[in-house]
Every structure is written in C-alpha cells, then in structure tokens.
Amino acid sequence: MKSLQINHLQVCYAQQTILQDLNLQIQDDDILCLLGASGCGKTTLLKAIAGLVPLTQGTIVLNQRDLSQVPVEQRKIGMIFQDYALFPHLTVAQNIAFGLGKTPKTAQAEIVAEMAALVQLSAFLQRYPHELSGGQQQRVAIARSLACKPDLLLLDEPFSNIDSQVRYQLIEEMKGILKQQQVSAVFVTHSKEEAFVFADKLALMEQGKIVQFGEPVELYQRPHSRFVADFLGSGSYLPCRLSDPQTLESELGQLRGQSVLTLANGQPIDRLKPLFCLLRPQMLQLSITGKPNATIIGRHFLGHTFEYQLKVGEQQLSVYAQDNLAIGRQVRLAAQSDLINLFH
Numbered sequence: 001m002k003s004l005q006i007n008h009l010q011v012c013y014a015q016q017t018i019l020q021d022l023n024l025q026i027q028d029d030d031i032l033c034l035l036g037a038s039g040c041g042k043t044t045l046l047k048a049i050a051g052l053v054p055l056t057q058g059t060i061v062l063n064q065r066d067l068s069q070v071p072v073e074q075r076k077i078g079m080i081f082q083d084y085a086l087f088p089h090l091t092v093a094q095n096i097a098f099g100l101g102k103t104p105k106t107a108q109a110e111i112v113a114e115m116a117a118l119v120q121l122s123a124f125l126q127r128y129p130h131e132l133s134g135g136q137q138q139r140v141a142i143a144r145s146l147a148c149k150p151d152l153l154l155l156d157e158p159f160s161n162i163d164s165q166v167r168y169q170l171i172e173e174m175k176g177i178l179k180q181q182q183v184s185a186v187f188v189t190h191s192k193e194e195a196f197v198f199a200d201k202l203a204l205m206e207q208g209k210i211v212q213f214g215e216p217v218e219l220y221q222r223p224h225s226r227f228v229a230d231f232l233g234s235g236s237y238l239p240c241r242l243s244d245p246q247t248l249e250s251e252l253g254q255l256r257g258q259s260v261l262t263l264a265n266g267q268p269i270d271r272l273k274p275l276f277c278l279l280r281p282q283m284l285q286l287s288i289t290g291k292p293n294a295t296i297i298g299r300h301f302l303g304h305t306f307e308y309q310l311k312v313g314e315q316q317l318s319v320y321a322q323d324n325l326a327i328g329r330q331v332r333l334a335a336q337s338d339l340i341n342l343f344h
C-alpha cells in the first residue's frame, strides 16, 4: 500500500526547535495540504520530507521505506516551487525531459509527449519558459516532476503566482492529473480557499505542530479549537448555557443537539465555566418576520449576498442574507442546530 508516515518528527535550526513531535499519515493518492500562518514551519516540513534539512528526531517513511539514510536524489520525490524553477535556456520539451538523463532517447521522447499531452502543452514543446503564461509554466513544472514517476510530489505554494481568475481552474486540472497518475502530494499554502479545493486531507499547523488533521470539511465543520475555527472561516461565539445534557439556552433561544453535548474537542463540558457556541454566518437565518431579537448594526454588499453585523443582546454576530436591509432595522435571527461546536 502507498503511504507517507511521519513519526515524532523534530527539526531544529541552530538552537531553535522549528518542528516538534510532529505526526502525520497519508495513504494512496491523497493530496495533503499544510496550512498555517507564516513561519509556522510548513516549508521546513516539506524540506524535511525532501531530505533538504536534517531531522533531529523521528522518522519519515514513504511506501514502507524509511528515508532516514536515503539521499535526496534517491527518494523518488518531485518538488515544485512557487517560481516554477524552470530552466530558462531550455525549451518546454527539454525542461520536461530534464530528469530523464539515463532513459534512452526514444523512450524520453515518448515520455515528454505523454506528459505534454497530460498538461495540455503538446503545441508548446519548442517554446521557452519566457514565452509561456504563469499557468503554462506551472504545468511544465508539473510535467517535469511527473516525468520521473515520483512516489510523492511536494509543492510549495504552487498557485500563489497564478492569476486568481485562472487559479481555481488550474487547481482542478492539477488535481485531476495527480489522481489520474495516482501520485500522492503534499502542498503548502496560506490560502484556505486553495486548501479546500485542492486537498483531500488538511493539516493545520501552529508553531511547528499539527493542531488538527482530517478532511477539509471535517476541520471546517468540527474544529477542535477556536484557533482552527477562526483560521478556517469567520464566525462568532455566542454565550450559552446547558439546560439539559442535549439542550442549550442562548439569546437566540434554544439549540438542541442530536446527542449529549460535549465540547468541540470531545471533552466533557464543565458547567462551572462560561460556555460559547460557534456560529458561522451561514448557520444563522435572518428573517424580517417574527418577533425581533436582533438589530442590524453594519452591512457589506458582497455581490452575491449581503453580510450583516447584528447585535443580539450584548453580542455581535455576522450573517449572510439576500434582503437589502437598512442599518438599525430590527430582525429575527435563528440558528441552525445540527452543527453545534462548543468552547469554554
């Protein structure tokens, strides 16, 4: 079975610990995203997997092979950077063929043709990198990496230089190509939107540690901490209290869980501590009928919808709504209760 396993990894630069006790596992052709704030150690983790920085502790195992003693060039790992790192004096065909030195020339030509077709650049084989768009250059970089049949592809902010208009189309294409070629990938990004579109698995990092790992939808809908909740999307924390093990009381009325309520991290609720319920804007419904319980105190027009800031008691909440409503208007706000995330 294909897999990447990282166990108790520690990496230090000089006296500073950058990654500590980091554990991670992906399987088959999963695409893993490393997401986190600047300086949290994402690139360092990529470099550790590639063999470009030494490990202080721990192991990295790729397809049951411990990489500890395996030199960079024998790891069967491809790397793609945000600046594509193409050779400017080589054509597209020569760039794609670059890593195929030992392969006979006729086989090289076949692989180049196959890879160029895969990334839809068959008509561009004789061009030089400066004659290509950013997206096309990135496709060449991917074709060059895949030509060597890697076991794993590492991508460091691969889409950050791509125009936002074509970025998501390129991401979809790249995802399709990696799935077709059955190649696992680990990629780094600052953008949660890119992570949601490209990743099968998401590892959210904070100060050299993975704070939550899982499918993107799982992290978004079931964040284990406020840090994860806030990193992945906007939301407000509504004070509430437990009236029975399955029911919450708040300024928005009652919220009822499908089973006994716990904190978002699975720990039991401490009834002596203040309790807050995470409410994403899309979990709230604003209505102009019904008994008002909220006042509009701010609004932004987003094109496809409005985002309103509402005051509910002493609390401020954000909500999306289609209606064009004035600041100061009293409205009725209700919360959807099937996704309750509670924090102290």
Ligand SMILES: Nc1ncnc2c1ncn2[C@@H]1O[C@H](COP(=O)(O)OP(=O)(O)OP(=O)(O)O)[C@@H](O)[C@H]1O
Pocket: 013, 014, 018, 036, 037, 038, 039, 040, 041, 042, 043, 044, 045, 190
């Ligand atoms: N060669 C180095 N020597 C010493 N410290 C380094 C070195 N490279 C990176 N660091 C430090 O290690 C920490 C993690 O850096 P890293 O590049 O892995 O972060 P990152 O999450 O990829 O950040 P960004 O999103 O800004 O690229 C930072 O504090 C950085 O200053």
